Amino acid sequence: xxxxxxxxxxxxxxxxxxxxxxxxxxxxxxxxxxxxxxxxxxxxxxxxxxxxxxxxxxxxxxxxxxxxxxxxxxxxxxxxxxxxxxxxxxxxxxxxxxxxxxxxxxxxxxxxxxxxxxxxxxxxxxxxxxxxxxxxxxxxxxxxxxxxxxxxxxxxxxxxxxxxxxxxxxxxxxxxxxxxxxxxxxxxxxxxxxxxxxxxxxxxxxxxxxxxxxxxxxxxxxxxxxxxxxxxxxxxxxxxxxxxxxxxxxxxxxxxxxxxxxxxxxxxxxxxxxxxxxxxxxxxxxxxxxxxxxxxxxxxxxxxxxxxxxxxxxxxxxxxxxxxxxxxxxxxxxxxxxxxxxxxxxxxxxxxxxxxxxxxxxxxxxxxxxxxxxx
Amino acid sequence: xxxxxxxxxxxxxxxxxxxxxxxxxxxxxxxxxxxxxxxxxxxxxxxxxxxxxxxxxxxxxxxxxxxxxxxxxxxxxxxxxxxxxxxxxxxxxxxxxxxxxxxxxxxxxxxxxxxxxxxxxxxxxxxxxxxxxxxxxxxxxxxxxxxxxxxxxxxxxxxxxxxxxxxxxxxxxxxxxxxxxxxxxxxxxxxxxxxxxxxxxxxxxxxxxxxxxxxxxxxxxxxxxxxxxxxxxxxxxxxxxxxxxxxxxxxx
Numbered sequence: 001x002x003x004x005x006x007x008x009x010x011x012x013x014x015x016x017x018x019x020x021x022x023x024x025x026x027x028x029x030x031x032x033x034x035x036x037x038x039x040x041x042x043x044x045x046x047x048x049x050x051x052x053x054x055x056x057x058x059x060x061x062x063x064x065x066x067x068x069x070x071x072x073x074x075x076x077x078x079x080x081x082x083x084x085x086x087x088x089x090x091x092x093x094x095x096x097x098x099x100x101x102x103x104x105x106x107x108x109x110x111x112x113x114x115x116x117x118x119x120x121x122x123x124x125x126x127x128x129x130x131x132x133x134x135x136x137x138x139x140x141x142x143x144x145x146x147x148x149x150x151x152x153x154x155x156x157x158x159x160x161x162x163x164x165x166x167x168x169x170x171x172x173x174x175x176x177x178x179x180x181x182x183x184x185x186x187x188x189x190x191x192x193x194x195x196x197x198x199x200x201x202x203x204x205x206x207x208x209x210x211x212x213x214x215x216x217x218x219x220x221x222x223x224x225x226x227x228x229x230x231x232x233x234x235x236x237x238x239x240x241x242x243x244x245x246x247x248x249x250x251x252x253x254x255x256x257x258x259x260x261x262x263x264x265x266x267x268x269x270x271x272x273x274x275x276x277x278x279x280x281x282x283x284x285x286x287x288x289x290x291x292x293x294x295x296x297x298x299x300x301x302x303x304x305x306x307x308x309x310x311x312x313x314x315x316x317x318x319x320x321x322x323x324x325x326x327x328x329x330x331x332x333x334x335x336x337x338x339x340x341x342x343x344x345x346x347x348x349x350x351x352x353x354x355x356x357x358x359x360x361x362x363x364x365x366x367x368x369x370x371x372x373x374x375x
Numbered sequence: 376x377x378x379x380x381x382x383x384x385x386x387x388x389x390x391x392x393x394x395x396x397x398x399x400x401x402x403x404x405x406x407x408x409x410x411x412x413x414x415x416x417x418x419x420x421x422x423x424x425x426x427x428x429x430x431x432x433x434x435x436x437x438x439x440x441x442x443x444x445x446x447x448x449x450x451x452x453x454x455x456x457x458x459x460x461x462x463x464x465x466x467x468x469x470x471x472x473x474x475x476x477x478x479x480x481x482x483x484x485x486x487x488x489x490x491x492x493x494x495x496x497x498x499x500x501x502x503x504x505x506x507x508x509x510x511x512x513x514x515x516x517x518x519x520x521x522x523x524x525x526x527x528x529x530x531x532x533x534x535x536x537x538x539x540x541x542x543x544x545x546x547x548x549x550x551x552x553x554x555x556x557x558x559x560x561x562x563x564x565x566x567x568x569x570x571x572x573x574x575x576x577x578x579x580x581x582x583x584x585x586x587x588x589x590x591x592x593x594x595x596x597x598x599x600x601x602x603x604x605x606x607x608x609x610x611x612x613x614x615x616x617x618x619x620x621x622x623x624x625x626x627x
Binding site: 192198201 | 386387388389391392395432434458459476477478479480
């Protein structure tokens with residue numbers, strides 16, 4: 001609402017300028033037709049504005065002189081467009097400056113050429129065109145240059161504003177994705193049960209409560225810090241997993257034994273951040289949580305030629321084949337992997353005949369993030 | 376008089392926390408702890424507690440399924456204990472059902488026990504009806520197919536796999552599941568069974584009968600337009616009007 005009246009007065013100004021320019025053009029045209037041109041002495045350059053010695057002469061000078069402002073008005077949109085196409089910025093300033101200068105010269109020459117014809121319309125006294133253009137170019141280039149600089153300055157300011165806006169949007173998305181990562185990767189159920197576990201230990205075993213609290217803090221810190229990154233090295237991934245496992249050992253007590261192994265050549269290989277934790281959580285819940293007696297979970301990361309193989313195996317009961325609960329846990333992982341690697345990944349899972357459940361993931365083996373263009 | 380209390384949670388430390396709070400409360404007496412849904416059912420039937428602190432999210436059988444599987448006469452007052460369950464918390468608020476959020480603190484625990492004590496002194500049945508209907512709703516709204524039912528023999532509960540069932544008949548508020556020559560009484564509704572059993576394997580042929588399709592020995596059309604379904608075990612079942620076209624669908 002507030003900018004409407006302003007816009008209307010802008011339009012009115014525009015019309016005013018256009019009408020004034022048109023009137024001036026008309027006067028110039030009329031004057032150049034009926035007023036004889038002044039002679040230019042041989043060998044000397046023509047002057048842009050001769051001292052007027054008649055009303056007609058005055059009008060013509062005015063018309064010819066104002067043509068440049070008329071031209072600037074017409075050239076402004078062109079320079080705005082140019083400042084986007086060939087911006088004078090740190091990266092391509094040479095091309096930008098050259099393009100702008102070329103445009104300035106072209107506009108100045110066109111203007112001078114028109115001015116020449118207005119001043120010496122079919123007059124026998126006309127100086128050579130080349131001479132006139134030489135003078136006209138110098139006189140007309142400066143206003144066009146001013147327009148070019150102004151257009152660029154205004155556009156640069158707009159772009160800074162747009163960049164700020166974009167940066168704010170990206171920051172928002174990043175925060176959102178971190179939150180999503182937190183809830184997707186650290187089940188709220190796990191989080192609150194761990195907190196309740198700590199509150200139990202405070203009464204019974206304060207040092208254990210202390211240790212569990214710092215494990216949980218480490219884990220939260222890692223997730224918050226890494227949530228924005230899609231991939232981390234196997235070493236980093238296993239370090240985060242260790243905080244999680246340390247909490248889990250306290251949750252499930254004596255009967256849980258967890259082993260983690262990896263090949264020596266996979267330490268720097270890239271894996272999706274926190275890919276192992278949901279699989280281990282799944283194994284703990286369905287494999288360990290659902291039956292009494294000692295439980296084992298084995299995590300292994302290995303290289304097989306150009307493939308990185310991650311596996312999580314538990315010794316849970318093999319009884320019910322179509323286990324819905326396990327499927328849901330894996331669906332998220334499956335979706336995430338296909339989002340990151342498309343068809344270059346594989347996720348297999350199943351009950352072993354001798355009991356237990358294994359999830360096996362195959363990823364393209366990469367040590368640097370550049371190959372896939374992944375951040 | 377103290378309230379006999381049971382604590383159910385699949386994880387040791389969280390369960391211990393609630394158990395500690397129960398022990399520390401003079402109004403309560405801890406009579407048992409259970410670490411999964413099935414042992415919770417056994418414990419409740421055996422001990423007949425007045426109050427149960429029940430975790431919702433447990434593997435195999437969750438808190439709602441535990442309630443759904445309990446008979447009215449053994450259903451104690453329930454305080455749900457949950458880590459995080461947006462659906463459940465909304466439902467609790469709507470039905471004014473007692474619940475505690477983990478980590479449970481002493482003040483909120485005290486307040487919940489006070490409410491239960493007051494209620495049990497006044498009109499015991501009201502809130503239990505709400506808990507029961509919530510459990511039924513939760514069980515109906517679940518999209519996953521039923522893989523197993525919970526049945527009870529004496530004080531012991533056991534699972535019956537859906538794949539072992541020959542046929543199901545309604546029996547008052549219960550379902551009778553037939554497996555071979557044995558039958559099991561299950562606290563479940565026909566509606567839930569029909570909606571959540573795998574429809575490629577089970578078909579309802581009567582207002583009160585569902586049969587496993589691959590256990591059917593023969594189907595015989597009657598003059599009345601109904602069908603006589605003979606099961607592999609020899610049982611003869613009749614279809615009723617309104618369900619006959621489902622049998623025709625099988626024969627097509």
